[in-house]
Amino acid sequence: MTDALDLPGWTHVYSGKVRDLYVPDAAMLDDDSWTGDPLTISPVVLVVASDRVSAFDHVLDPAIPGKGALLTELTHWWFERLPEVPNHLAQPLDDRFEIPAVPAEVADRATLCRTLDxxxxxxxxxxxxxxxxxxxxxxxxxxxxxxxxxxxxxxxxxxxxxxxxxxxxxxxxxxxxxxxxxxxxxxxxxxxxxxxxxxxxxxxxxxxxxxxxxxxxxxxxxxxxxxxxxxxxxxxxxxxxxxxxxxxxxxxxxxxxxxxxxxLASFDKQIVRDWLAANWDQAGTPPVLPGEIVEQTGGKYRELLERLRG
Structure with missing residues (x-):
């Protein structure tokens, strides 16, 4: 289901349908002062948005090329326009271990976040x-x-x-x-x-x-x-x-x-949902998405970002 990567300095700890979570390797140390759930203990988490697309509770094949980067850029664009709302982007000061750099291979679709309750x-x-x-x-x-x-x-x-x-x-x-x-x-x-x-x-x-x-x-x-x-x-x-x-x-x-x-045509994966609804009875494994559906869906994601950015 996932395409989690081996990222230097980071340990993969969880994958959802479309995102992968990593914590610094140091959060995985097992000693008397630093044990437990890494997502609970680590002051930061690296959220990597994948290109995976899901619908009807299934991750579909193939992915939408560039989707993770587009959604990450749009989220950051909105955070910049909501400066009065506290968000999870600020990196905390923490002397328990050094926060590794965000790896270049995922930099365009990764967000370094403070862990919250x-x-x-x-x-x-x-x-x-x-x-x-x-x-x-x-x-x-x-x-x-x-x-x-x-x-x-x-x-x-x-x-x-x-x-x-x-x-x-x-x-x-x-x-x-x-x-x-x-x-x-x-x-x-x-x-x-x-x-x-x-x-x-x-x-x-x-x-x-x-x-x-x-x-x-x-x-x-x-x-x-x-x-x-x-x-x-x-x-x-x-x-x-x-x-x-x-x-x-x-x-x-x-x-x-x-x-x-x-x-009411929306700038999202509605194209995928509509195609699946017409071509799948939601039993068993979903069919592979046709190339034109993948291309059209990616185009909708890009168009929204371009429209909002002006």
């Missing part, structure tokens, strides 16, 4: 009614228990953005949409309020920046952790990328005469 919450913010939120609305008239006006359609802008968190399930299980009240139970009232306020604040600013570039931010998800030194709620993981967010072309969205699918 992560909250088990995906902080989803929706500015438009679509996707799973639209299905929830059709069934209940709400999103995550939040009442919405009657008569809304797929793709409609919401009266105001809504915070619809999810619980990050353990590996191998599906994440679960939860209420704000359940969020309070999981992380406490103070942290839950901070997560909601920060998520809505970041979404509002990012939406304004995107709209100025002819792009609509329909929805996104954030992840936060507590700084281990200060306890400050800190923005982590990838931020406002094509894999964590749904973006639409503003001019296409405004064309009310166009088919809905064209108006």
């Amino acid at each position: 992560m909250f088990p919450i995906e902080c989803v913010v929706r500015g438009y009614l679509t996707g799973g939120g639209y299905k929830d609305y059709l069934a209940t008239g709400t999103i995550g228990g939040i009442p919405l006006p009657e008569g809304l359609s797929d793709g409609d802008r919401l009266p105001e953005p809504v915070f619809t968190p999810a619980w990050k399930a353990p590996l191998g299980q599906h994440d679960e949409n939860i209420s704000y009240e359940r969020t309070v139970e999981l992380v406490g009232e103070t942290v839950a309020a901070q997560l909601r306020a920060l998520s809505l604040e970041i979404f509002a600013k990012a939406s304004e920046i995107a709209e100025a570039r002819g792009v609509i931010l329909a929805d996104t998800k954030f992840e936060f952790g507590a700084d281990r030194e200060t306890g400050i709620v800190t923005l982590a993981d990838e931020v406002l990328t094509s894999d964590s967010s749904r973006y639409w072309d503003a001019s296409a969205y405004a064309d009310l005469e166009a088919p809905l699918a064209s108006r």
Whole structure:
């Protein structure tokens, strides 16, 4: 499933569907003062975004060339535009061991991060009614228990953005949409309020920046952790990328005469999902993606970055 590399000075400790995590070799030392889970002990982690692409809980073949570098660049671009929000990029001072250099072979898709005590919450913010939120609305008239006006359609802008968190399930299980009240139970009232306020604040600013570039931010998800030194709620993981967010072309969205699918075409791997839905029954191993699907998907990732950067 993974393409984890042997990186000088770094030890591979975990791989998700699309990212690989490394800690400094020194974090793996086994002595009386330095033992335990390296992700818990190490002050830093090297997050390497791969070119792997996943859909329907499967990692697909082949990868999307350049995807990891594009998403990493976009995350850093957004961090630069959110200087008021604490993030995990700052390298801590730590005298327990020397932090190795980021290897050149992964420099364009690697992020050196402080390790945080992560909250088990995906902080989803929706500015438009679509996707799973639209299905929830059709069934209940709400999103995550939040009442919405009657008569809304797929793709409609919401009266105001809504915070619809999810619980990050353990590996191998599906994440679960939860209420704000359940969020309070999981992380406490103070942290839950901070997560909601920060998520809505970041979404509002990012939406304004995107709209100025002819792009609509329909929805996104954030992840936060507590700084281990200060306890400050800190923005982590990838931020406002094509894999964590749904973006639409503003001019296409405004064309009310166009088919809905064209108006809501997103700058992400929707092309992959659509092809799989039409060519696979989700039983057994997924089929190999055709070259044109790989190329079109990579083009969408690149186009979004170019549009936002101007």
